[in-house]
Amino acid sequence: MNVKTLLLCLMTFFPLPLWAQGYAGLGGSAEGFDVPKAGYAFDFPKDHGPHPSYRIEWWYLTANLKGEDGRDYGIQWTLFRSALKPFETDDWQSPQIWMGHAATTTPDGHFFAERLSRGGIGQAGVISQPFEAWIDEWRMAGPDFDTLTLTANGEDFGYDLSLTAQGPLVFHGDAGYSVKSADGQASYYYSQPFYAVEGVLRLQGGDVRVTGQGWLDREWSSQPLAADQSGWDWFSLSFEGGDKMMAFRLRGGRGDFTSATWINADGSTEAIPNGTVQLTPLRTDQVAGREVPTQWRVVLPDRGVEIEVSALTPNAWMGTRFEYWEGPVTVTGSQEGIGYLEMTGY
Amino acid sequence: MTWATVQALLSHWRVHRLQLATLLIGIALATGLWSAVQAINAEARASYARANAQLAVGQFDELRDPSGPIPMSRYVELRRAGWQVAAVLEGPYRVGGRTLRLMGVDMVAYPALPAVTEAEQSAEATEPADMLTAPGRLLASPELQPLLRGQTNLPPVLITSALPPDVILTDIGVAERLLNQPGAISRLVVLPNQPRDRLPLNQIAPELKRISPTTQVDTARLTDSFHLNLSAFGLLSFAVGLFIVNGTVGLAFAQRRGMIRTLRALGVSMRRLVWLILTELTVLALIGGSLGLLLGFFLAGALLPDVAATLRGLYGAPVTGQLTLQPKWVLAGLAMAVFGTLLASGHALWRLSNMPLLEGPGVQAWQSNSRARHITAALGLILVVGGAFAYISVGGLVAGFVLLAGLLTGAALLLPALLATALSALARTAREPVSQWVWSDMRAQLPGLSLALMALLLALAANIGVSTMVSSFRLTFVGWLDQRLTAELYVTARDEDQAREITTWLRPQVDAILPIRNVELFHETGPLFLYGVVDDPVYRQHWPLIASTYSVWDDVMAGNAVLINEQLARRASLWPGDELKLSSKHYLPIAGVYSDYGNPTGQAIVSMAQLDQIAPGAEMRRFGVRMPPEGATAMAQNVREQFALSPRVVVQQAAMKAQSRAIFEKTFVVTSALNVLTLGVAGFAILTSLLTLWTQRLPQIAPVWALGLNRAQLARLELLRSVLLAALTACLALPLGLVLAWVLLAVTNVQAFGWRLPMFLFPWDWLWLFVLTLLAALIAAALPALRMLRLPPADLLRVFANER
Amino acid sequence: MEPGDGLHWTVWISAANSWKKRKQIMLLTIDRVQKTYPGGRPVLRDVSLDLDQGQTLALTGESGSGKSTLLNLAAALDSFDGGEITLDGTRLSTLDDAGRARLRRNQVSLVFQQFNLIPSLNVAQNLSFHARLAGVEDTTWNSHLAERLGLSDLLGRFPENLSGGQQQRVAIGRAMAARPNLLLADEPTGNLDETASETVLDLMLSLVADTGAALLLVTHSQKIAGRLDRQVKLSGGRIQ
Structure with missing residues (x-):
């Protein structure tokens, strides 16, 4: 065992590409950990904070931004929590492991960084009120969940942004109980997709003032995936006119599992069941030595949605310890808009 | 034609089997001793490099608090200010009477640590939870397995060959408990890839000092001088071994002159002959070199555990006691053998290739080489003075070695002139015709023997120098122990x-x-x-x-x-x-x-x-x-019983001293071993030189024999001559050895170990060495003397006869 | 002195002493000596020969006839297989290696064809070496010899710096410095040209004559042999 194995274990809890290897003991069981149940009553602001008795959890923010230079940008700020054991201590022996990913995507480049820490000693963590999520100097914090400042730094990029919620929290699946496979694996899953964003991107060419919109996902679980599921494709799309859609496809050996949430401009939602939304790759690009779909057809017949989703920058590859694709997209077709795409397992 | 020539050339060795054996042994000894030292050094260096790479020593800057451990809060503050640092808590940890280095790293923040990644391949897979949470896991090299097995108070141990032999690696959370230093951090490793826009260190933690890898205590740097010492010894042995090769090849070529003249008369070109002989020498060098590598491998294997113990004891440097055979080492050894053989044969080959076709065997010129001797002596003087000048004007370890090199080579070059002078003086005092002849004959033999005597001089001087250093050290050390260990x-x-x-x-x-x-x-x-x-x-x-x-x-x-x-x-x-x-x-x-x-x-x-x-x-x-010392044993026993302490935590002064002395003795085992070997090789060089001179001896001896000295007398004189030359050389080696000892004590030791030692003189040791030298010379001359004794008169008579 | 007279004188002496100690009469008696080399080849077969004080005898014969061997035996350089050699009353067959060496040291002097000299000693040291070895050094006699042999200017030189004729003159000087009863010479002029040959032979014969030593000289040259008192020719290991 060592850290690579540790990371291997760690990452298998996340929607990242190692499911196919079916790592022993991680697909199904959840000894000692709590398991999501339908009908959970969320308790805010407490539930914005961490849930150490669940195996995995994340605070996952993406934003589509427009620079005052007229160019399109995207940023990602993610804090993952992974529990080796279902409790927390206040020293080096804490079994809570934290991992941060941050990225900035420009029309011609993609910059990212990664941080690792354990809980307990104060290097990383989340508190719910006033809200603060941090790892090292990366920080997402504010008096409450609706008003946040966000910073992250890598070797060659950084950003300081402020987020202001323009709408309510949105709950996926059955009131936040999101089923992830036909066998019933599930997670608690809610989002704040209505952030207005402004601030500064620090790029190698200099600082760029930006404005745009952000989408924050909150999810926690203990056994989110079926053993045969090898990766996923996840879309968060904002259409002109204010409607939004979250859609994902879990690619499994026994067939795909799809799920989506239609979010109206006022924040009301409709959960779209497995098999309804159609997600089809249109073209692939050679990215980091793999064939990665960078253009998709997304069809949701009930809503008259028939759109093409294209990557702003095909090379939005997260070359972190466990690699995946995450980047801003543009939407054309029956609806126009922008959004973020995450693809794992390629 | 080539094959016929080869057969003719090789037939020489069939007749002179002893000579062939001597040649191969000479090459093997030179290569063997040199390669052994190289193997030891390479193994030690590889160990350091491995340890440094695995533990990332000397790669990254470090932050340290000069006043002690760093509190965990400082680490978090630095992290939260953007500093990408990894916490390390380390300290000595005693297991089963042995002090190991326990190194706790933050395995989450510092996952790129090579030892950890490497351990993945060698250690059985473990849940990260087991590694990071209580009781945790320890990673240790296979060497520690017996020691750690059965330690019930330790976390489970994972064995990995990716670690140095004296280190236990674990997560910092485990280390803080084992070392009983909760929340403490020894040092922070500054990781590569720092983010932009981070606050400067003095605004976050002004008490921390940033130390660049070059000023970190690096075992490789610390032990450099130790290895330099070993290398010098290896080179000395190599040179001494080459004296043997030189002597034997010289003899073989001299004996083959007639054959070569015949071959040339039969139409084989000199060019072809030179190439064939070169090939022959190369093949012989490869055979001898292979034997030497075998010898060197076993020698290194035998010496390495002691070297490893020395390096551990002196520098805390981690060296495994096991030798791995590396192809690079084999190639280097063979190259050294070929290079050395050709170097040692160069002169003989050159003379052979310039031999006129019709030249007769010729009488050795006994007196005409005084000019050459003067040039050599002048060169020697220049080297001695140059070395001294370098030391005085520059100073430091390298200059110390320049001084040593100049002194040793210079003295070696001066030796023939000094011996010739001494022998002339002795000859003048001789009253008796036989003694007069003996002195003059020794002087005449000098050119042929001087290389071997130089080898002897170097070996003796090294012996005196090193043993004076070691003995001075021992004396000082024992006295110092008495002063230092004052409690009972x-x-x-x-x-x-x-x-x-x-x-x-x-x-x-x-x-x-x-x-x-x-x-x-x-x-x-x-x-x-x-x-x-x-x-x-x-x-x-x-x-x-x-x-x-x-x-x-x-x-x-x-x-x-x-x-x-x-x-x-x-x-x-x-x-x-x-x-x-x-x-x-x-x-x-x-x-x-x-x-x-x-x-x-x-x-x-x-x-x-x-x-x-x-x-x-x-x-x-x-x-x-x-x-009172007399009650110490009883008191120690009482304390142990009263408080249930193990014997190794209640130690008596005497036991501590004995242990310290044992460690000391082990430290210099290698030096002594190389010392004895070098002396042995020098003795062997004298033997080969005497055998080489043998054919030229007959015209010297025959007239004396004819004039009425019997063979027994002549054989005794042969022995006497060898012993006298060795004795004279030993007398000259003594001052040289003492200067060497002084340099080792006052220059090399200070640089290598950081302490200067007073120099003591050990006349009894010198006497013993002197006797040993005479014995070596006696043994070396025994074979020629025995030959003399058994020489048929007809062989002596042939000297005078027509057919020569 | 006529050769005949010498012979007569020798016979007379021997007759006069025969009733006392026979071995005291003749300086050198070789009596039916046999010598076989390893390998079984006989070199000398029943060779008998006498040589008295003051006599000079040339031993001639072809290459391999055994003449050098006979000289070596007479010089106690080698042992023989049968018969007896008596030198100045000493029976050589009774001597061991050390005894033979003592005899060489004290009673005979040798001059060989080459390599007579000790290379590491200079002319003066070579000249006096044998005499000093025998404990009979006489410096006056030495300088007389050096002068007579024309070596006075060469005393400090080493053998390698001397010509062949000079080397042989030193060898003769060394031989005579010990005042031997018997001088044995094996082709002493064999490596020299005619002039040098003449000089060396003249010097040798005159010195022998002056000191009253006997001379046994091996040569293949009839011309040289003719200058001595007697000649004995060996052929196939026998006296003809």
Whole structure:
């Protein structure tokens, strides 16, 4: 065992590409950990904070931004929590492991960084009120969940942004109980997709003032995936006119599992069941030595949605310890808009 | 035609089997000793490199607090200010009587640590939860497996060959418990890939010092001089071995002159002959070299455990005791064999290739080489003076070695002239015709023997020099032990509570209790261990000070001054009157410097009160007990029984001294072994030279024989001659050896170990070496003498006869 | 002195002493000596020969006839297989290696064709070496010899710096410095040209005559042999 194995274990809890290897003991069981149940009553602001008795959890923010230079940008700020054991201590022996990913995507480049820490000693963590999520100097914090400042730094990029919620929290699946496979694996899953964003991107060419919109996902679980599921494709799309859609496809050996949430401009939602939304790759690009779909057809017949989703920058590859694709997209077709795409397992 | 020529050339070896054996042995000895040293050095260096790479020593900058451990809160502050640093907590950890280095790293923040990634391949897979949470796991090399097995108080151990032999690697969370230092951090490794826009260090943690890899204590650098010493020895052995090759090849070529003349007369070109002989020499070199590699491999294997023990003892450098055969080493060894053989045969080959077709065998010119001798002597003088000049004008370790090299080669080159002068002087005093002949004959033999005698001179000088150094060291060390180990008993308690119990129990029964408390600080020149002492007459009377102010102990005990060890004094150029920075707040004037052998790190001593100020909470578990020595054994037993302590934590002075001496002796086992081997090779060189001279001896001896000396007398004279030459050489080697010893003690040791030793003289050792030398010369001359004794008169008569 | 007279004188002496100690009469008596080399080849077969004080005898014969061997035996350089050689009353067959060496040291002097001299000693040292070895050094006689042999200017030189004729003159000087009863010479002029040959032979014969030593000289040259008192020719290991 060592850290690579540790990371291997760690990452298998996340929607990242190692499911196919079916790592022993991680697909199904959840000894000692709590398991999501339908009908959970969320308790805010407490539930914005961490849930150490669940195996995995994340605070996952993406934003589509427009620079005052007229160019399109995207940023990602993610804090993952992974529990080796279902409790927390206040020293080096804490079994809570934290991992941060941050990225900035420009029309011609993609910059990212990664941080690792354990809980307990104060290097990383989340508190719910006033809200603060941090790892090292990366920080997402504010008096409450609706008003946040966000910073992250890598070797060659950084950003300081402020987020202001323009709408309510949105709950996926059955009131936040999101089923992830036909066998019933599930997670608690809610989002704040209505952030207005402004601030500064620090790029190698200099600082760029930006404005745009952000989408924050909150999810926690203990056994989110079926053993045969090898990766996923996840879309968060904002259409002109204010409607939004979250859609994902879990690619499994026994067939795909799809799920989506239609979010109206006022924040009301409709959960779209497995098999309804159609997600089809249109073209692939050679990215980091793999064939990665960078253009998709997304069809949701009930809503008259028939759109093409294209990557702003095909090379939005997260070359972190466990690699995946995450980047801003543009939407054309029956609806126009922008959004973020995450693809794992390629 | 080539094949016929080859057959003719090779037929020589069929007749002269002993010569062939000598040649191969010469090559094998030269290659073997050299390769053995190379293998040892390579293995040690590979160990350091592996250890450094695995533990990422010397790759990254480090942050340290000169006044002691870094609190965890500082780490978090740095992290939260953007500094990408990894926490390391390390310290000595005793397991089963052996002190290991326990290294706890933050395995989450520092996952790229090579030892950890490598261990993945070798150790069985473990859940990260097991590694990071209680009880945790320990990673250790296979060498430690027997030691760690059966230790019930330790976390489970994973064996991986990716670690140095003396290190236990674990997560920092496990280390803080084992080392009983919760929340403490020894140092922070500054990781590559730092983010932009981070605050400067002095705004976050001004007390931390950033240390670049070059100033970190690097075992490879620390041990360089040790390996340089070994290499010098290896090269010396190689050179001495080449003297044998030179002698044998010279003889073989001389004997083949007739055959070569015939071959040329039959139409084989000189060019072709030279190529064939070159090929022949190369093949012989490869055969001898292979034998030498075999020899070297076993020799290195035999010596390596001791070298490893030495390096561990002296520098704490991790070296495995096992030898791995590396192809590079084999190739280098063979190349060295070929190179050496061709070098040693070059002169003979050149002379052969320039031999006129019709030249007769010729009489050796006995007197015409005085000119050559003068040139050689002048060159030798220049080398000696040049070496001395280099040392005086430059100084330092390298200049020290230049001085040594100049001295040794220069003296070797001067040897023939010195011997010739001595022999002339002796010849003038000779009254008797036979003794007159013996002296003049020895002088005449000098050119043929001088190479072998040079080898002997070098071997003897090295012997005298090194053994004087070792013996001086031993004497100093033993005296120093007597001074340093003054308490009759040394006790290490399990914890501070037990220590209090024991001292309370002991106090009414003994003369005094001397607490031993220390804390690890950091000085610019490396780790610094600060000790606190109580005011006891024993320190004032016995502590081995090599430099001090007038009121040294009063100042120290009043808390106004500090004592430092010699290593720190020399490394940092700090002497009484200077000031030592102990932490950002504590500066103390240096009142004295004490000798502290066998310790690679810096050390300082303050009063106990001062220690409490500088490093509050330094643990109090160890103490010395002063009492009448005759009661020590019983008292040790009582303490052990009373407090259920194991024998190794209640140690008597005598046992401690014995242990220290044993370590000392082990340190110089390799040196002694190489010493003896070099002398043996030199003896063998004399034998081959004498055998080489043998054919040229007959015209020398025959007239004397004819004039009425019998063969027994002549054989005795042969022995006498060899012994006398060896004795003369030994007399010249003595001053050379003493100069060598001085250089080793006053120059090399200071640079290599950080201490200077007084030089003692050991005439009995010299006498013993002298006797040994005479014995070696006697044995070397025994074979030629025996031949002389059994020589048929017809062979002698043939000298005078027509057909020659 | 006529050869005949010499012979007569020898016979007379021997007759006069025969009733006392026979071995005291003749300086050198070789009596039915046999010598076989390893390998079984006989070199000398029953060779008998006498040589008296003051006599000179040339031993001639072809290459391999055994003449050098006979001289070596007479010089106690080698041992023989049968018969007896008596030198100045000493029976050589009774001597061991050390005894033979003592005899060589004290009673005979040798001059060989080459390599007579000790290379590491200079002319003066070579000249006096044998005499000193025998404990009979006489410096006046030495300087007389050096002068007579024309070596006075060469005393400090080493053999390698001398011509062949000079080397042989030193060898003769060394031989005569010990005042031997018997001088044995094996082709002493064999490596020299005619002029040098003449000189060396003249010097040798005159010195022998002056000191009253006997001379046994091996040569293949009839011309040289003709200058001696007697000649004995060996052929196939026998006297003809």
